[in-house]
Amino acid sequence: MTARPRRRLAETVLCALAAIALCLGLSAWQPFRMAEARVFDAFATLAPPPMRPLAEADGGIVVVAIDEPSFAEIGLQWPWPRDLHARLVAALRQAGAKAIGLDLVFAEPSTGEADRLLAEALGPDVVLAADESVIETPHMSQLIRTDPFPDLIAGGARIGLASVSLDPDGVLRRMPAAPDGFAAELLRAAGEGAEAVPGRLIRPMGPARSYPTVSYYQALDPANFLPPGTFKNKLVVVGRSLQMAIPAETGGADSFATAFTSATGMLVPGVEIQATIADNLRYALSVAPAGMPLVGLAIGFAAACAALVGWRPAGLSTLALGLGLVAAVFAASLATFFLAGLFLPPLAPSLAVAAVLAPLAARDITEERALRRSVTRAFGHYLAPAMVERLARDPNALKLGGEKRELTILFSDIRNFTTLAESMKDEPERLTQLVNRLLTPLSDAVLERGGTIDKFIGDCIMAFWNAPLDDPDHAVHAVEAGLAMLAAVDCLNAELRAELGEAAPKLAIGVGINTGACVVGNMGSATRFDYSVLGDAVNYASRLEGASKECRVPLLLGAATAERVRERLAPLLVARIAVKGRSGVAPVYTVLPDEPIAPQIRARFNAAVDATIADGTRQNASFDGHPSLDFLYATIVAREARKPMASGGEASSAQVKEAS
Template structure:
């Protein structure tokens, strides 16, 4: 298992990496950075500036004015976190090209004027400005021939090229601007796999050259240095040295930042600068980064402490961290130390479990884990070192868990078999009880009084025909329907027996006793209707495969209680836990009669008797279903106890019982007089269809009356 754990570390799958990164975030959230002054100010092309001056891009003459104003306020150096890869479309020359065919004289006069880019270049040359560049995934030859020499790195140690993030192309600014700049730096910052920025590259390899970041070159220009020292060893980059200050990095040359929350105090609106509204001294000897927090310019990032932070502020935090000396460290030796710690902890668990047992070993392991976590936080808080304690502890936990599981394997075999057999159609509570008492399952079955439920989708054949060219869509719909209906059964302690296409068969009072099996089945049926209503609401705006709006799904539910045989039935090699008996067949027949009676739930006589006084039920008819000799008094389930106690149901029940009495006594005139009022009272409960069915039967009886000794039993002609 230790070998597998080490292989896990080497492969470093996404879940492990994410867990490690979230641990590093936890460091940042729990340990605040030192209280030190911000070393960079951001001149922000914010929403207010765009509203005041106009949409982006601004004319280069306006950018020149912005740079000149910042220089006039005494800024030590300026970095621009904005790229200018194309000439200004508002330059006089560009306007002249547009007018050349219409007004040659005006075009000539415009051609004679200096370009906006020249004015911007003059402002850049008059200041200490670092322009931004960006890496590109493809070779970019634009401005390649005119490219100026960029800041060089002096290398100490073996070449780190194999460790550096490398890109084939580079997005440059127009040549006039780059030649006027005091420095050029990369603005590119790549987030981790979860989209969060945790570290900033101090250098990247792009266009076959090692190039500095925007913040690093800003610091170089401000200190007057001409080169940057890059130190490396066999494990990659170790640090960058600028003006005698050592800046720690990881092996790829990235600087880990101890992020601070977004600080609005370091932001100055670009509009205020252009309008000359800044007080004297606010930019004196400061490092200034021109960037944007405007949403429409898409330079907003996520950090461990802020879901949204302007990209310019990340560069500003890097500059402050380099000057204040509080960059975090992820030393090249850290991964090796983490592997060694994994081996020590894993071997300790392997040696201790056979001697101390699982409980004591877990206690010792928990203590060791707390010590490792505390040490890791101490390293972060006191030394600024980022150490991954998650992988060693996770690997040790896996090793320990496997050994403990192996110790209990023999005891778990039978329980796992039970869970595998019953987990999909029993509630977790019942599965747990069965796993603890496997002797309650008897191959061959036993006789019990049980309640059985059948549900079926009405009109499923017609519905299936609309999906004849899309069987996968039909499967998706059935799964979408059966999932919540099954959940309703399981919530009420029911057992899912089987699925037959769109049909669900479930039962209660087995495999474990259920004193209120009839009541729980009724609750499940009502829950199923609620789940179906929610599904129909969700599908209300959907379009079916025939191009028409989908119709609401309807189900019929039949519930019956009686003696059944239940158990594992089949062979020793394969069996199903199921229920058989005449009561089961009757439940299926009752479900089939729901459409004939215009109701959604039909209860058998014994079920209705068991829930009488606790649920709102109404007698429907005395019926002899196909295949049965004895008639059955059937009822419909209207609602739960709250419905039973409602005045509306009490009124309906009184009117309904009069209808039933008139029907069975063959008082057809009285029956006809009551039906309309009864139907109106039934509308809130969705039962008006039942009275339509009785009215239709009344017409038949008037033409062909039943015999005088009729016992009120209706002979069903369909299943």
């Protein structure tokens, strides 16, 4: 593993460990735990337990509400006389109730006769509420329990602690810890076993008034006010439950916020809380909160998965995978909640995913921006702005190390530059301006066709195609750039004649283009280097540029380039040359800037040139009225006629020296 992957691995592991430590710390922080409790509320309200199937199986629970209609019908001030409660117990028992829970605290005696009647009515099937309260003094906190006064339990009535514990945000979520809780005692009174499950989380059955509810006055005379069987085999809980729901903002006595309060904004009466606790005990609905070891394991696993995602360079896929991980965390949390009765909070593992990916993504973005800046600096001088922008957007398209690939290389040189420079030796500034004026449009011709300018060598331009960005038509683009260079020279000569008249210098260039395998990449020392190319194909392109003058054409193509542009640019054979350093002779071609030439005419022209090269004589060939072909062929004939004859009577091939 090289240095950069090792550094990336170390940074990824460091981010994962830091994220795990952060999330473990947050999991023990009370405000964060309250945020996780809100997630529990959301889960609990998604799909409350189905109450009707449960009630049909085991009788269910009915709430007898001390509500507004009951106050209106009974017409008495609160607290009501206890003999009225005695009548209620007797009526419920006669109606078939399995067990009765009075969520009312009878702490002090009232009138003797009323207390006696209530005591006689109570029995082992009745549960009376007890209460706990905390008395704060400057020196200590004291927990006081208030039980029903002894006379009421002489007949065997049970006592159940109705107090509940609220979370720091004031929401009831936890099952009672007391072994003699009101709901547990109600189940015991019905002959059902019930063990306290302190610390577990209550699954609410719904918002306020979710349980079947009848008014107190109706329960006093069920035969006249209620359908038959309303209380048969039912657990009955009696307590205050107003028909008008109590908003959470105002609060109310014996009313509590539950998981549904955040959705409805309403409190749930204490009597329904006791019914909910009873059902949670009866059907094992309560949910176990995950302990810190399991939470830590989930955080570690999420951080490890995020580290695997973050190992790759950041991009849209990283964002998608990160969101997918968070979704998977929530899905797993939901699955454990509903299928295993376990609440594994998803916030800390989700935060671990973000805590791993965010710094890694920030690092990658910073590195990418730095790479973009370096690419812009490195290529801004010899690539077209559009290509520099493309490289800056996608630096991965650039391979800065040396690589072997097929390129098309172009060399362009000003003809007779030495003579021109000598004539302007007393005006160096004017010479520099003239050269720059020429090199600017020549450079533009390269850049506009996707080429890379390798270097300027005095008055010579070296450029190549198909690196650093792929260009499937690199040969065509290079030849088109060469033609555009020739046209640019003609335009500049016209401008100079218009400016200087007959004194204007006449500029000309030679262009050599070749295609072949090269090594391309950063070349130079450790402190100074350029993006350049090396290879025999480069040398041959330079020699073709030098040979263009002897071949008497301004643009000369190697055979490999000609083959690649054959269908689109109709290259024409102009000579067969022997290049110093290579064995044998090789055909070289040119391209005319005119309209495309039909293949049969091109074949006829090439055959005529071949014959002329062989014997030095003009062939009787017709090119169907193409003046440019006639002129080019006449040039070739004149050139071949001037060659010295080799022994045997054949014209010798041109010996082309290596360009300096």
